[in-house]
Amino acid sequence: MKHGITACEWCLTECDNDHLQCKKCGGPIAVLEPWVLQCGWGSSSNRRDLTTNCNSCGGELPHIPGTPRLPEPPVAPRYLAPGYEKKIKYWKNPSFLVGAIFCIFLFPGLCFWPMLIIPLIGFFILRWSLKNSNHKLNALKSGVPTRGIILDVFIDMNQHINNRNPVRIDYEFDTPDGKHTDFVNVWDETNLRRPPGEHLWIVFNPKNPAENNIWPPLS
Secondary structure (H helix, E strand, O other), X not given: OOOOOEEEOOOOOEEOOOOOOOOOOOOOEEEOOOOEEEEOOOOOEEEOOOOOEOOOOOOEOOOXXXXXXXXXXXXXXXXXXXXXXXXXXXXXXXXXXXXXXXXXXXXXXXXXXHHHHHHHHHHHHHHHHHHHHHHHHHHHHHOEEEEEEEEEEEEOOOOOEOOEOOEEEEEEEEEOOEEEEEEEEEOOHHHHHOOOOOEEEXXXXXXXXXXXXXXXXXX
């Protein structure tokens, strides 16, 4: 995947994507070479320097790493791209898949009762997984938008799926009760180019800040 090169719009000094403004003159950053980003709604690759919406599902694309955040999210209730809810709840939800595998042992457990502990564990994993994914979806649909800031971006070596490690993004955002910190795991390694201090839009439930998500979601 080709990474873009950015430069100051005012003095044309090339930037390394570690800053939001030109270190030489303080001017805004512009794209010199194509940026390919994956859509957070459906994972399709898009030339982000040519379009603001996914060519496959029509969903809003994330902003280019190292550039200013997008305009404020749409007014709630918000429209989510087709198929996104099922993706988050089921087939792109590792904990749901683990819980489902555990529940398969229900039928052998009926014949050999000590094995019933396995589907019981699976049931609680499924319940927790669906509750967590519903929180994320509710935040996207009806959450209040607020300013978020990236704290750190790194490869999470503690997790892996199919021999791949996700990119972990730690962030914080403003709430009526102060700042709240959270993180998200994503798979598009272009996100490693997002510098600490980069601004994001976060949508959240003011009554429960743990119910939050990045808008638009990252892949």
